[in-house]
Amino acid sequence: MKKREIEWVERIDGGIKRKVRVRFPGPGTLKWQFKRSDEELWDYDTPPTADDWEHLEEKVTAHYTRRRIAYRDVELVRHLRKEAGA
Numbered sequence: 001m002k003k004r005e006i007e008w009v010e011r012i013d014g015g016i017k018r019k020v021r022v023r024f025p026g027p028g029t030l031k032w033q034f035k036r037s038d039e040e041l042w043d044y045d046t047p048p049t050a051d052d053w054e055h056l057e058e059k060v061t062a063h064y065t066r067r068r069i070a071y072r073d074v075e076l077v078r079h080l081r082k083e084a085g086a
Contacts, residue, residue, distance in 0.1 A: 053086035
């Protein structure tokens, strides 16, 4: 996992694993990626859910306290989450 990348795996209905990856490709941008264990390809188009935003904010805050991510990225996540209404 790259320094400016956050990833987690969760189980959804039927015990299917869902991998979520968020990248910070440039200033002021996020790139969400989703992959289910029962599908071959990554999904780049589905918008994140409110739970995804909440989980991401928890992750970036934890990464920031361990000095693995810049505070500007924490602020970016909070700002974009608010804009998304999540």
